[in-house]
Amino acid sequence: MPSLIEPTQPIAGFETNRIALRDGITTRVLDTGTPQGADPSAPPVVLVHGLAASIEIWRDILPTLAASYRVVAFDLPGFGHSDKPDVDYRALSFFVPMFHAFLDAAGIDKGHMVGSSLGASLLIRHGSRHPERYASAVCANPGGFGTHIHPFLRVPTIPGLGAVMSRPQRATNAFGVRIAVHKKAKRTRALVDEVDAFSRLPGAHRAFVRTLRGIATPLKVKEMDVFEREARQFEALEIPTRVVWGEQDRIFPVAQLETVQDYMPSARREVLPEVGHYPQIDAPDAFCTILLDHLHEAEQRLSHVRNKSR
Template identity: 35%
Template sequence: MSRPTFIDVAGRRTRVRVDGDPGAPPILLVHGIGRSMEDWAPQYERLAQSYRTIALDVPGFGFSERTREAITLAVLARGVADTLDTLGETRPVHVVGNSLGGAIAQQLLADQPERVASLALINSAGFGSEVTLLLRMLTMPVLGAMSMRRPTRMSAVLFERTIHANKAVATKERIDHAFAVGSQPGNGAALRETALELGTPRGVKPQWRRDLAAAVTRTPRPTLIMWGSQDRILPAHHIDEAMRVYPHAEVHLLNGVGHMPQIECPERFADLLLPFLVRAND
């Protein structure tokens, strides 16, 4: 198994990890807002047995530098595509996105459909207005700016415990890593900028969701939708809208699971994802 490394992507220092046979079908793992590739760590070993497994820290998050442009969903998707280019991966990839990463995956399909072999949308953004107060606070004029000025370990504890239905998953190691990510220079500003672009104090903005839903219907791909029933970031009833946008999708509601099934129930997650990928390759 490989370790994370840094590469230059369009002049930006970008953190990536690549595992598996370079000739195997490629799979791309895209994390959510304010997060990092470590959200996929429990999946690397199984995926790499059959796939060239690519994970990255999205521009402006984790330990990757942000783009020079203002952050939009299209800019984030282009940053992901540029990373694939730099890695020499020109084949269509199976894109697996969690939370904001699911919206980025859909935007990549909308903007560069030739690059996407299939979609796996895991507790994905883009299907409803409701979102945790912890993210809505970032869009509030005074409170949002104050909260990003100096990240605290307590905020990392709170967010990790909100993400997972099973609080035992919010280990000291995960909390320490979340605090380290949040403390990176510029990450707080990128987090707030993204929140302001996509949301308001009342919730997720509707226009970009409508535009994205209309765009992805033009180029359908095999699609897997998973959602944890106990998601406290993006509520599980958003799965209904996801099924409307992707009527052909394979859908799984995971009882008793929170916002990150790939961490909270890693074996169950892989047992659903891997057969889907086999079918999508046919």
């Protein structure tokens, strides 16, 4: 099936373009520009999606955020309309340096980072190493804070058979949408069509399987001790942070917020009822309210720091 989303098609009315990262890898980027009346020197809001997602996952919150802030979103390499190289898709050796390369290529010295799922975990890993790039962070339903992952995402990690058993099929992709999106009305045919189309792009399945195998085995989550050190280091850097979780998340259960409280006690924690793994889909208005409140507080803090340094 051909992709229903062309690489240059606007998303929520905003144009997309391509950008070169590193090692010959390019990806798609959306930049809303600075809205009229906003401070052009203010850090932009940078949106980082998760596993097997794309810029499109932010479409319902883009207009609201872009009314007050410059918003920049991109396809993580391996997903969406990015290049999908034949590499090991591991967090520290691939996603962290690729995200850093994206910030450099986009000319973003410092940003308000907003991550979802894998993208949220990526912010903690990257931010613990490069705190100078962070004005603030919002992590929505991040992985890494517990051993439970829905069995659906363990299947691809089975040696040998996993890649075959998880090959793109519409029924399988529809089930993936069902466990990730809590509200039935939000699990539209158009959303399933979009997920199914992206999963069939050349190299997409390979990236999906290798990313999961870098995270987990059929029986356990890998390198949890490493992520704990990164999260505690992120906490020590005093980056203004909120962690948002859908109460009905079936991918990473909301109980994992207890570990967030242990590793990152200063992070403000928010639980959204009747919301699954993607608050930007299940409850875009409520999620935007949290984001705008967080951004307002973070900007006030930045202004206070700038005034003190004068």
